[in-house]
Amino acid sequence: MAEYDYDLFVIGAGSGGVRASRVAASHGAKVAVAEEHRIGGTCVIRGCVPKKLLVYGSHFAEELQDAANYGWTVEGMKFDWNVLRDTVLRDVARIEGAYTQTLDSNNVDHFLERATIMGPHAVRLANGREISAKYILVATGAWPVMPEFEGSEHCITSNEVFHLPELPKRVVIQGAGYIAMEFAGIFNALGSHVTVVNRSEAILRSYDQSLRDRLLQITMARGIEYKFHCPLTKVEKQADGSFLATPGKLEPLKADVVLIATGRSPKTAGLGLENAGIELGPKGEIPVDDYSKTACDSIYAVGDVTDRIQLTPVAIREGHAFADTVFGGNKRNTVYDCVPSAVFSQPPLAAVGLTEGQARNKYGNIKVFSSDFRPMKNVFAERHERGLYKLVVDANTDKILGIHMIGPEAPEILQAAAIAVRAGLTKADFDATVALHPSMAEELVLMR
Known part of the structure; x- marks a missing residue:
């Protein structure tokens, strides 16, 4: 008989937990995952996915106002919050189903209830059932902070x-x-x-x-x-x-x-980590090494619960690297430099690498190139909002240390530009690239 019920038991079926479960199963591991809320975690259920859909919906207010300058007559405009809200929630349910199907198609058992750690190789479900596992992965994410004040x-x-x-x-x-x-x-x-x-x-x-x-x-x-x-x-x-x-x-x-x-704090309360000799960090996070291992050799943690970088793609990479390391015979970790990020504000902004202030503190001798422009779309729509792109460059090596952008579609443009920063390209490389005209993205290669 097997020594353990499962090779891997994952607590939390968010982006990091689902990726780790799927990849570990593909390496031949017997895997189970427990989720006390809904499969998909913060990003899918109550985070970046539904929020981005609300952002898309809200953009129509501006687009419809601008339509007249493009020759469109839009009569009887009105907005129904219930329609947008319910459509977003239906799409969340659809994606939740897709995540569940991913687990099923990879033969990952899933329990829709809370699980707590009872020891280095044991968890207990909310119904009282105890399950043993060779390895345990904590991927419970983070939870909104509610300050204490009257009301x-x-x-x-x-x-x-x-x-x-x-x-x-x-x-x-x-x-x-x-x-x-x-x-x-x-x-x-x-x-x-x-x-x-x-x-x-x-x-x-x-x-x-x-x-x-x-x-x-x-x-x-x-x-x-x-x-x-x-x-x-x-x-x-x-x-x-x-x-x-x-x-x-x-x-x-x-x-x-x-x-x-x-802000959001790591969701570690009541997990039973003390039963495996794991002490939390000052923010309630689970301390881990470069390979996501905790102080207990059989327990690992990935994603927001470790409070490294609270981004969904980072959690996914950490989960994948964990599964490859422990079950795939390919020891590897996640690299945290040059991680791009975006804020889907209106207008959105996006960045990768060092800010101007960080670069000055670290390198001292830097050059900053910028383009402060009014996007063509705003000009035609008679909007006066201006975009701003910045390149932060090491003056000694010409290497680009950071790219920072605010303006329409900034996150979409930055994703490709982030590859250049990660690859260590120089300002001369950008200068040598022919512009794509007319576009906002061309500003990245026209700064002098």
């Missing part, structure tokens, strides 16, 4: 925002990271009055200062209000179901929805 129970997080019964007329959002800025753009475009409150004066702290300043300027012009240095201290529910949200010592703000978007 916080009246607030929602990004988990609940996809299920709003109606489009709110007034939205107060606490936080200024990517989740906050993306939902601020969505609700603003759909016609809600949006106020962003934040404990500091910075938005999107990890991005280049020039992009952050440009986004702040544009979003304020679009009608989004900001209250800096004043996090919420109280939220009071009114008789009509609305709220009064008090930012710091300022006057209360009237709101129909108060969205808290102050």
